[in-house]
Amino acid sequence: MIRDLLRLVDRPGMLSLAGGLPAPELLPVARIDQASRRVLAESGARALQYAPTEGMDELRSRVGADLQAPLDNIIITTGSQQAIDLLSRCLVDPGDVVVVESPGYLGALQAFIAADADLHAVPADGDGLCTEALESQLRAGLRPRLVYVVATFQNPSGATLSPDRRRHLAALAEEFGFVIVEDDPYGELRFRGDRPTRLRELTDRVVTLGTASKTIAPGLRVGWAAAPGWLQPALVRAKQATDLHTSPLTQLIVADILTDHTFMAAHLSTVRSTYQRRAETLVAALRSELGTRIEVADPTGGMFAWVHFVDGTDTSELLVAALAANVAFVPGSAFVTSVKAGFGGPVSSHVRACFATLDEEALTEAARRLATVSSRQAPDRSGLAPTDRAVRG
Amino acid sequence: MIRDLLRLVDRPGMLSLAGGLPAPELLPVARIDQASRRVLAESGARALQYAPTEGMDELRSRVGADLQAPLDNIIITTGSQQAIDLLSRCLVDPGDVVVVESPGYLGALQAFIAADADLHAVPADGDGLCTEALESQLRAGLRPRLVYVVATFQNPSGATLSPDRRRHLAALAEEFGFVIVEDDPYGELRFRGDRPTRLRELTDRVVTLGTASKTIAPGLRVGWAAAPGWLQPALVRAKQATDLHTSPLTQLIVADILTDHTFMAAHLSTVRSTYQRRAETLVAALRSELGTRIEVADPTGGMFAWVHFVDGTDTSELLVAALAANVAFVPGSAFVTSVKAGFGGPVSSHVRACFATLDEEALTEAARRLATVSSRQAPDRSGLAPTDRAVRG
Numbered sequence: 124m125i126r127d128l129l130r131l132v133d134r135p136g137m138l139s140l141a142g143g144l145p146a147p148e149l150l151p152v153a154r155i156d157q158a159s160r161r162v163l164a165e166s167g168a169r170a171l172q173y174a175p176t177e178g179m180d181e182l183r184s185r186v187g188a189d190l191q192a193p194l195d196n197i198i199i200t201t202g203s204q205q206a207i208d209l210l211s212r213c214l215v216d217p218g219d220v221v222v223v224e225s226p227g228y229l230g231a232l233q234a235f236i237a238a239d240a241d242l243h244a245v246p247a248d249g250d251g252l253c254t255e256a257l258e259s260q261l262r263a264g265l266r267p268r269l270v271y272v273v274a275t276f277q278n279p280s281g282a283t284l285s286p287d288r289r290r291h292l293a294a295l296a297e298e299f300g301f302v303i304v305e306d307d308p309y310g311e312l313r314f315r316g317d318r319p320t321r322l323r324e325l326t327d328r329v330v331t332l333g334t335a336s337k338t339i340a341p342g343l344r345v346g347w348a349a350a351p352g353w354l355q356p357a358l359v360r361a362k363q364a365t366d367l368h369t370s371p372l373t374q375l376i377v378a379d380i381l382t383d384h385t386f387m388a389a390h391l392s393t394v395r396s397t398y399q400r401r402a403e404t405l406v407a408a409l410r411s412e413l414g415t416r417i418e419v420a421d422p423t424g425g426m427f428a429w430v431h432f433v434d435g436t437d438t439s440e441l442l443v444a445a446l447a448a449n450v451a452f453v454p455g456s457a458f459v460t461s462v463k464a465g466f467g468g469p470v471s472s473h474v475r476a477c478f479a480t481l482d483e484e485a486l487t488e489a490a491r492r493l494a495t496v497s498s499r500q501a502p503d504r505s506g507l508a509p510t511d512r513a514v515r516g
Numbered sequence: 517m518i519r520d521l522l523r524l525v526d527r528p529g530m531l532s533l534a535g536g537l538p539a540p541e542l543l544p545v546a547r548i549d550q551a552s553r554r555v556l557a558e559s560g561a562r563a564l565q566y567a568p569t570e571g572m573d574e575l576r577s578r579v580g581a582d583l584q585a586p587l588d589n590i591i592i593t594t595g596s597q598q599a600i601d602l603l604s605r606c607l608v609d610p611g612d613v614v615v616v617e618s619p620g621y622l623g624a625l626q627a628f629i630a631a632d633a634d635l636h637a638v639p640a641d642g643d644g645l646c647t648e649a650l651e652s653q654l655r656a657g658l659r660p661r662l663v664y665v666v667a668t669f670q671n672p673s674g675a676t677l678s679p680d681r682r683r684h685l686a687a688l689a690e691e692f693g694f695v696i697v698e699d700d701p702y703g704e705l706r707f708r709g710d711r712p713t714r715l716r717e718l719t720d721r722v723v724t725l726g727t728a729s730k731t732i733a734p735g736l737r738v739g740w741a742a743a744p745g746w747l748q749p750a751l752v753r754a755k756q757a758t759d760l761h762t763s764p765l766t767q768l769i770v771a772d773i774l775t776d777h778t779f780m781a782a783h784l785s786t787v788r789s790t791y792q793r794r795a796e797t798l799v800a801a802l803r804s805e806l807g808t809r810i811e812v813a814d815p816t817g818g819m820f821a822w823v824h825f826v827d828g829t830d831t832s833e834l835l836v837a838a839l840a841a842n843v844a845f846v847p848g849s850a851f852v853t854s855v856k857a858g859f860g861g862p863v864s865s866h867v868r869a870c871f872a873t874l875d876e877e878a879l880t881e882a883a884r885r886l887a888t889v890s891s892r893q894a895p896d897r898s899g900l901a902p903t904d905r906a907v908r909g
Contacts, residue, residue, distance in 0.1 A: 147561035155564060155765075156556045163549045168540035171548060171733035201594050201737075201759040208758050212630065233757035237605065340564035344594075344763040364626035365601050365758070366594040370737040372548075373763055 132451040138489040140405075140476040141451040143278065143426055147480070149394055150340045154386060158379040159372070166375055174371040176363045178347070182378040190323065190331055192349040198358050201369045203308060203334040203346030207231050207271075209365065210304060210330060210348070211238035213357040214268055222270040222301075224252050226458030226470050228278045231271050231306065242460050243267065249420060251277060251284030254291040267301045275319055276309035276425025279458045279475035283319060283423065293325035302354075306332045311391060313424035314399040327351055335377045337426070338391060343373040395424075402428060404483040405476060405490060412494035426479040429455075432472040432497070439471065441497055450492035452476050525844040531882040533798075533869040534844040536671065536819055540873070542787055543733045547779060551772040552765070559768055567764040569756045571740070575771040583716070583724055585742040591751050594762045596701060596727040596739030600624050600664075602758065603697060603723060603741070604631035606750040607661055615663040615694075617645050619851030619863050621671045624664050624699065635853050636660065642813060644670060644677030647684040660694045668712055669702035669818025672851045672868035676712060676816065686718035695747075699725045704784060706817035707792040720744055728770045730819070731784060736766040788817075795821060797876040798869060801883035806890065819872040822848075825865040825890070832864065834890055843885035845869050 132139040162170050177183065178199025187194045200206040207230065215221060217239035223232060225244035235242055243265065245257045252272050261267075270292070274284040284292070296303050305322040323329040334346035350358055362368070381387060402422040409419060409430060419430045432438060438454035445451060455473025474493075478486060525532040555563050570576065571592025580587045593599040600623065608614060610632035616625060618637035628635055636658065638650045645665050654660075663685070667677040677685070689696050698715040703726075716722040727739035743751055755761070774780060795815040802812060802823060812823045825831060831847035838844060848866025867886075871879060 159552045171735035173734045205759040342564035342764045366598040371735045
């Protein structure tokens with residue numbers, strides 16, 4: 124659904140809150156150009172030849188240092204989407220239960236569905252995955268192979284798993300023997316405070332996924348996984364059959380930039396403050412334009428605001444009118460799996476709005492357009508005929 | 517097996533005929549550096565942002581023009597290995613029959629095995645896949661979903677499917693309703709003459725795979741597939757779940773270089789003449805050193821010579837001694853699937869020798885080392901005890 128939507132939002136004049144794209148003007152084009160020149164000058168043919176399936180050691184050692192994992196436990200992937208796909212292939216047999224957050228990241232669902240997993244949605248709220256709900260289901264007999272979470276600045280809700288729930292989830296993994304997939308694309312995009320404790324620091328039943336897509340550039344297609352030692356050989360075999368290895372050129376570009384601590388500190392500082400300013404601008408504009416019709420938490424990091432139309436507006440219907448008014452977003456119902464019903468209700472009145480891509484003027488105008496179309500779209504609570512719908516029809 | 521082998525061949529002093537690596541000194545580092553600068557200067561953030569799953573239109577149109585296929589039928593992949601993997605996912609259900617050549621390309625076998633295909637090996641000889649043998653099996657009831665062939669300068673044998681067999685295979689595809697996967701990584705590396713007629717020119721039941729790995733550089737990880745229109749949407753969905761899309765940076769680098777016809781003509785001319793000279797050097801040295809113990813066809817293109825020890829030497833055993841003498845190759849038995857027995861016999865006395873990677877002096881020395889160890893290793897036809905083996909043991 125996001126893919127079909129993104130085709131429409133290429134129209135001139137469209138203000139899109141729909142994508143999950145990093146701010147294009149913050150992509151470090153010049154630094155990547157410098158890195159590419161340096162890598163080709165220093166590594167030459169080695170950056171362009173066939174390379175080890177596990178990845179280039181320059182990048183594996185950098186990632187391993189960040190995640191406090193031995194180099195041997197790091198595999199470099201073609202974006203972290205590929206890591207999800209490889210985990211599905213290695214750990215999920217048809218019919219195996221995989222627990223996902225509802226709402227949750229669509230791309231992971233696609234990979235698990237491709238592996239014929241029995242997807243099992245557990246609700247997530249403002250503190251992330253409801254681990255109490257998960258525990259109830261585990262006590263009732265649910266036996267997942269994997270539990271997939273975006274624990275920090277989740278997509279779509281922006282929520283961060285609370286410290287108590289992190290400890291709870293880790294304890295459940297040890298008691299019930301499942302593997303936690305800790306997908307962490309947004310963790311570096313925090314607006315304040317320290318990094319939350321990683322799940323991998325609480326139990327060794329964790330595969331942690333990371334990516335250069337949000338901190339450097341998605342177009343390099345460089346991600347990684349830190350996996351327990353017993354899983355590493357299977358991941359490498361699966362990657363070998365899938366695409367042999369990830370580009371050594373883009374791997375070495377990422378390694379060059381990640382080891383430039385001065386650049387990375389300044390770059391991340393710019394990205395964080397820009398996204399924070401944009402998040403505040405969007406949320407303020409939405410509150411100002413839509414008043415008590417919506418509730419939205421203040422984002423603390425990441426790329427998304429999760430807007431709840433408390434008046435019950437169906438945001439899938441709202442989207443049609445919004446596109447006609449040149450503003451786009453992703454309706455909440457896009458982030459729940461249809462495999463298990465029961466959690467679709469509340470999210471049908473939500474909107475995922477990406478604040479990262481547009482500048483503040485555009486975000487303010489997008490909020491204005493959204494308010495205009497949603498006032499025409501407001502659910503009719505008066506009992507009168509919904510004339511606006513008749514007009515649209 | 518090749519992977520384990522390639523670990524050993526990193527030793528200093530090793531002369532390896534084992535890999536399938538392009539000549540490192542011919543990788544166009546400077547031209548890729550120029551392309552990278554140009555792409556980043558001209559496309560900027562577009563080269564570094566999320567991009568369409570199907571690939572960048574600059575490259576799709578170039579590939580489409582080469583293959584006489586509409587742009588809409590081209591999907592760009594993370595190397596052509598990924599195209600084989602995507603085809604396995606889209607077309608092969610567990611237990612579906614996939615016909616492969618024996619001997620044939622290992623990486624394709626891995627992808628088909630990952631899809632739980634029922635692999636069915638059909639013998640290949642100096643004119644490529646034995647289509648008469650395939651027809652017999654089809655008439656006897658075999659119903660493959662896919663038939664995978666490297667029709668030009670095959671890996672490992674270097675053989676090219678004859679014109680008669682190409683027509684025969686195309687007719688069989690139409691009669692029996694299977695899809696031909698025409699994997700063509702080596703077609704541009706011909707030493708003389710014109711390109712053979714592509715299978716896609718003979719029937720529309722063909723997916724043609726190509727790659728920049730052998731003509732520009734493997735480390736860019738850029739390949740492609742030209743698929744029938746009915747298959748394209750499934751391939752795009754599968755790629756979306758697998759890695760979202762291939763790097764737009766490396767795609768645009770490849771597009772920049774492929775559209776530079778002056779450069780490509782000169783570069784391909786250098787690669788072809790270098791590989792031809794090396795092929796002739798290696799084959800002459802092997803004949804000179806090993807005499808009537810071997811038979812080897814004169815390569816007409818590609819990267820591999822296929823050497824038959826007509827004295828029955830077991831080349832898997834020979835490899836152990838060869839590695840100790842600092843020369844490496846891949847034994848023929850590595851290229852037959854164990855899934856269907858019956859074709860393993862003759863290839864166990866073959867060697868795949870890559871002539872692309874080493875220079876002529878090194879190739880000559882490699883042939884000398886191979887002759888030295890194989891004379892110690894020659895099958896004992898005298899009835900005397902094999903003392904050399906006792907020494908080795």
